[in-house]
Amino acid sequence: MNFSGLIQDFGPLTITGLAQGAIIALFALGYTLVYGVLRLINFAHSEVFLLGSYACLIVWGFFGLDQNSATPSTLSVIGLLLLGLVAAIVISGITALGVELVAYRPLRKRNAPPLAFLITAIGASLFISETVGVMTQRNIKGVPPLIQPRDVFVIGNMHVTNLQILIIVLALMSMFLLDRFINRSRLGRGIRAVAQNPDSAALMGVNKGRVISLVFLLGGLMAGIAAVMYDLKIGVTRFDAGFLLGIEAFTAAVLGGIGNLRGALLGGLLLGLLQNYAASLFGTEWLHAASFVLLVLILLVRPTGLLGESLGRARA
Template sequence: MQFLIDNFFALTITGITVGAVYALVALGYTLVYGVLRLINFAHSEVFMYGTFASMWIVMLLGGHAGAGAGQVILWVILMFVAAMIMSGLVAVVLERVAYRPLRKRNAPPLVALISAIGASFVLSELMGLRSKIAAWFGLDKTLGAYVGNSRVNSGLPDIILPQPLFTIGDYSVTNVDIFVIVGAIAMMIVLDQFVRRSRLGRGIRAVAMDAESAALMGVNRDRVIQLTFLVGGVMAGAAAVFYMIRIGITRYDVGFILGVKAFTAAVLGGIGNLRGALLGGFVLGLAENYGSALVGTAWKDVVAFVLLVVILLFRPTGLLGESLGKARA
């Protein structure tokens, strides 16, 4: 308890930072579940591919520590572009290959769930075997910097060094903390307004509310579902950039635990609710930090899931249980 009291502000800021990443990834789970009632377990790998894309573009451009502000801004912008394109493309291909054929055949939800788990392992192992895949095409030497040591940690060059900006209590808030928190919240606000106010967003809500009635009104269900996966993938790509700037290390299976945490955040906030994903991510990030301070870091994951169970006992629909289809315009 004393450790928590002594480091309260540090635990709070870092918890919010991590929670912001959880929240962005949780949006993908929430969007897909809201439209299809499907738990897309492969969404964690969509995030993972975004981390590699953001790292590779910096490596390609020769990113390094100590560069000028203009270069750093350019690198960060291109990180977002590369990660969003990569994650969005993976998400769309995933929907087209793994889920749409099952939907056309009216496969039961359990089959789709098993397909999602299988797709998760396939995507993860493809990244883990990238060195061998490159060797098959004779590109292992040309792409050695990108595919070498494919099953160990890969690090982002230190293009942004944490610099303290101001102090809260005993914790110095850095530029990285502010960038991740403010950037993630801005992305979530943009998505929330897109879903609530745009024509495409209304299509997503219409299909989430009643797919058959939406089709009768001229809404193309397949296009809306594809758009939903694309938007979720783009959010995962943004989360990947924030994660790499904050953590700086990725690997082929980095999405597994983080994906489980993000899914937990989605359920915690009320899966199917965009604002619930935001709230769930922040609550989970803070709970993990506070819990690890009280009972030790070894119990960090346990604290998160115990919190989930306790909240669902009293709020089975999560903290904000309104579904995507019931969201007001």
């Protein structure tokens, strides 16, 4: 137990925790959205993220960039970042839709029991991550240093870098947009209606199939953004990156109240912070153990997560 270290590094730990939490929160939205509407754990969501994290690397590879290249000029960095984001979002979105089409839709048509969905999702997840694993020989892939972390401002010993600001701002922005979309737009109203009561929604003329596709697509878009952020922050990706971060993202979703968008944000940020504090307190290897212990403790007190589980009642 290293309390003095925790107190001394509280500032830096907080800012890295927030940046990491922002990525986890974006990732967690995919779990929460699908759960809110279908009451299913979308196990294959981790692979949606995984393909996004490779998609932007491939696009950057087209421009001859790999982990050894020099950082390009500012203007081209902005261009490359946008291109990478678009590529990751597109690929993640397509993957999410594809998973829904292959692994979920046929079962939904047959009204299969919920466990069957979980298993096809596991199958899809295994298939995608292992195919990537075979194609990359299970090696890690480096990310070109598009952004050299540079201190933007310093408070005490808390150095806030440009990358951390970018991650947090981008994450909050996409979550704000998603929140607006779900709560204000016509399509969002459809999503909330199906989440509240699928049959009544269908009777009221909501196209259930389309809403479900839309939910998967939205989750995929968010995972795509998270994937680019992850690449930039961690600097490498691997065939099992999605699986490992996926467990954390799912934990975050449950922590905040699965099916609740703001819960995912809260859970993600909280988890990111906690992991960093715990890593400093007990050592890095206990990082994940700490998050699970916290999860169990919170679920014992609040069995539906911090904010409760209600996509439908988000703004009824």
